[in-house]
Amino acid sequence: MLHELQAHAQRLAATPLSALIAADPARAEEFALRCGPLYANFARQRYDRAALQALFEIADRADLSGAMRRLLEGEPVNLTEARPALHSALRSDLARSAFALAARAQALSAQLRMRELVAELEASDVTDIVSIGIGGSDLGPRLVVDALARPDARFNVHFISNVDGHAAQRVLARLAPARTAAVMISKTFTTQETLLNGAIVRDWLGDASRLYAVSANPQQVAEFGIPPERTLPMWDWVGGRYSLWSAVGFPIALALGMHDFEQLLEGAAEMDAHALHAPPRENLPVWHALTAVWNRNGLHASTQAVLPYDERLRLLPSYLQQLVMESLGKSVRLDGSDIDLHTVPVWWGGAGTDAQHSFFQALHQGTQVVPADFIGVIRAEHAYADNHAALLANLLAQTEALANGQDSEDPHRRYPGNRPSTLLLLDALTPRTLGMLIALYEHSVYLQSVLWQINAFDQFGVELGKQLARRLLPTLDGVGEASDPVTQAVLDALRASSVKG
Numbered sequence: 428m429l430h431e432l433q434a435h436a437q438r439l440a441a442t443p444l445s446a447l448i449a450a451d452p453a454r455a456e457e458f459a460l461r462c463g464p465l466y467a468n469f470a471r472q473r474y475d476r477a478a479l480q481a482l483f484e485i486a487d488r489a490d491l492s493g494a495m496r497r498l499l500e501g502e503p504v505n506l507t508e509a510r511p512a513l514h515s516a517l518r519s520d521l522a523r524s525a526f527a528l529a530a531r532a533q534a535l536s537a538q539l540r541m542r543e544l545v546a547e548l549e550a551s552d553v554t555d556i557v558s559i560g561i562g563g564s565d566l567g568p569r570l571v572v573d574a575l576a577r578p579d580a581r582f583n584v585h586f587i588s589n590v591d592g593h594a595a596q597r598v599l600a601r602l603a604p605a606r607t608a609a610v611m612i613s614k615t616f617t618t619q620e621t622l623l624n625g626a627i628v629r630d631w632l633g634d635a636s637r638l639y640a641v642s643a644n645p646q647q648v649a650e651f652g653i654p655p656e657r658t659l660p661m662w663d664w665v666g667g668r669y670s671l672w673s674a675v676g677f678p679i680a681l682a683l684g685m686h687d688f689e690q691l692l693e694g695a696a697e698m699d700a701h702a703l704h705a706p707p708r709e710n711l712p713v714w715h716a717l718t719a720v721w722n723r724n725g726l727h728a729s730t731q732a733v734l735p736y737d738e739r740l741r742l743l744p745s746y747l748q749q750l751v752m753e754s755l756g757k758s759v760r761l762d763g764s765d766i767d768l769h770t771v772p773v774w775w776g777g778a779g780t781d782a783q784h785s786f787f788q789a790l791h792q793g794t795q796v797v798p799a800d801f802i803g804v805i806r807a808e809h810a811y812a813d814n815h816a817a818l819l820a821n822l823l824a825q826t827e828a829l830a831n832g833q834d835s836e837d838p839h840r841r842y843p844g845n846r847p848s849t850l851l852l853l854d855a856l857t858p859r860t861l862g863m864l865i866a867l868y869e870h871s872v873y874l875q876s877v878l879w880q881i882n883a884f885d886q887f888g889v890e891l892g893k894q895l896a897r898r899l900l901p902t903l904d905g906v907g908e909a910s911d912p913v914t915q916a917v918l919d920a921l922r923a924s925s926v927k928g
């Protein structure tokens with residue numbers, strides 16, 4: 428199905444983006460859509476109406492609307508693990524199936540429990556919270572807290588994820604154990620990084636009564652020494668990288684307060700309803716997903732940039748790297764057959780305008796075309812009006828320069844243009860709009876997986892490295908040898924220099 432896109436891409440190969448827009452200026456308005464406070468403009472993508480028509484026909488044939496309904500109703504869309512992916516049940520009341528309703532009830536009761544624990548901590552003399560988790564048990568809360576926590580927040584929330592002991596050392600050096608509470612977040616509660624860092628923090632706290640947990644494995648949590656009354660639940664029907672809406676968001680609720688956490692869920696719920704009900708041509712996740720496969724399979728773009736023009740969203744590229752690449756980094760279809768197209772490109776990026784002074788040279792004149800998502804926020808929350816005007820002017824300028832380029836007699840000063848981008852604009856950055864934005868990406872990722880017929884909800888690719896690390900751990904203490912000759916040579920070098928050092 429997606430192979431058809433190549434014919435359209437070839438047809439359009441000699442027509443630059445500026446010519447596409449000049450020939451059809453109405454697309455500036457008509458390739459734009461809005462979902463409440465979130466505006467999206469796709470006019471600077473390198474498709475014309477005929478290619479877009481082909482994309483929407485593909486969407487119909489792939490039954491994206493049915494796929495969205497199946498996701499929200501809790502069908503086992505994660506086929507390789509025979510599970511649903513019901514992150515929508517953490518925030519929405521859209522589903523009718525018995526399973527989804529039961530999940531929703533569990534989510535609401537966990538939220539209630541979380542509210543009590545937040546209140547308990549607010550009433551204590553704790554000033555700082557340390558959140559210990561990694562991947563999906565870290566990146567979402569870290570993003571939201573970094574984006575939205577106010578300087579006068581009730582708690583300062585800190586994050587430790589990396590197994591590198593410098594991470595724990597740096598965070599703990601600034602804190603007083605008696606004024607600190609910690610939460611270990613791990614769906615499995617078997618993750619090496621989180622268990623090691625949790626043990627460091629448990630010892631550092633001295634008094635384990637300020638240690639909390641969020642996990643789907645209460646038995647392991649109890650064995651670690653955290654009792655049920657300080658443990659919030661998770662379930663196998665929520666994937667780690669889709670879990671910030673669950674008790675995994677405990678650090679968010681502590682940093683922002685329960686009201687703002689609920690607003691975040693509210694924003695995501697609005698996007699769920701939009702994704703489910705809006706017809707494909709007015710549906711933001713559908714446009715976004717179709718654009719992604721067009722750029723990958725039509726234009727053969729091997730990377731995708733995400734460029735938030737808002738300092739508060741500087742962690743969005745890292746968050747999306749996990750969401751998109753752990754979900755879509757697959758080369759086998761759901762039925763086990765090899766996929767004969769490229770799936771996910773490399774996602775990367777950074778905050779504007781810093782990124783302009785770093786890697787934008789390559790975006791403008793490099794040999795590879797990098798499609799980009801630009802994200803802007805219309806209203807700022809600071810008083811520096813000149814800075815905000817400059818920020819928005821830069822955002823507009825970059826999207827235009829990348830698209831239109833500029834000719835020159837001097838080849839070094841020539842801007843080829845023809846570089847596609849999508850512009851996403853939020854009216855303001857609030858818990859609600861951030862919830863909508865994140866849910867937009869979640870649904871786009873799922874719809875891309877449907878188009879590629881792959882599973883967006885497993886991550887077997889990360890297991891082999893974890894197993895090998897476990898096996899190699901004793902060799903660092905001199906017990907046993909590596910079975911691979913190169914690893915063994917490196918081990919010998921490590922041992923030799925640690926003896927010398």
Ligand code: F6P
Nearest residue numbers: 561562563564613614615618667
């Ligand atoms: O890196 C793989 C992974 O399984 C992620 O999918 C997950 O978010 C992360 O590890 C952490 O897992 P857990 O929450 O079980 O500690």
